Amino acid sequence: MQSNITRQKALELLQKYNQESFHLLHALTVEGVMKWYANELGFHDEIEYWGIVGLLHDIDFELYPREHCKKAAELLREASVDEAMISSICSHGYGICVDIEPKHQMEKILFATDELTGLIGAAARMRPSKSVLDMEVSSLKKKYKDKKFAAGCSREVINKGAAMLSWELNTLFEKTILAMRSCESAVEQEIKEMSK
DSSP states (O other): OOOSSOHHHHHHHHHHHOOOHHHHHHHHHHHHHHHHHHHHTTOGGGHHHHHHHHHHTTTTTTTOGGGTTHHHHHHHHHTTOOHHHHHHHHGGGBTTTBOOOOOSHHHHHHHHHHHHHHHHHHHHHHSTTOSSTTOOHHHHHHHHHOTTTTTTSOHHHHHHHHHHHTOOHHHHHHHHHHHHHHHHHHHHHHHHHHTO
């Protein structure tokens, strides 16, 4: 898989439709998580592609939350993003707002980790360190079981994502914590640069 959009152009496109630091943080985090997974799972030649899919996955959510994944396709086509990438990006809304089923391993990872990164991020903010660097699976599982905690992060989607990958939840949790550890400082630095 080769992207027809550079990372810089993708970032500019993201910022065209997203101003809130929360949405930018989420996009950059999912980008970093996707790159970690691409490397971890042996898709070394596709790391940038996986990252850009992660970076742009919620491009429409801040301005068009009710048209999520539908408006994204329109915005991405206007920017001449290729159809394969558009389909991959929109597939994370499968069964929620679109009927594009995740087929490729990369699409399944995006589906499984999108909501989970939000849950892990919320759990990290509750920690004294405000970081995932010292987070363990056991503490994440407690937060996951508490339906009132980060209630907007769908446990059903996380479960479906793990099932799509044929992974135990613990495996998905552990890998995604490691993925978030790998990019936490870089994401924080980029957010600081954006706010200058």
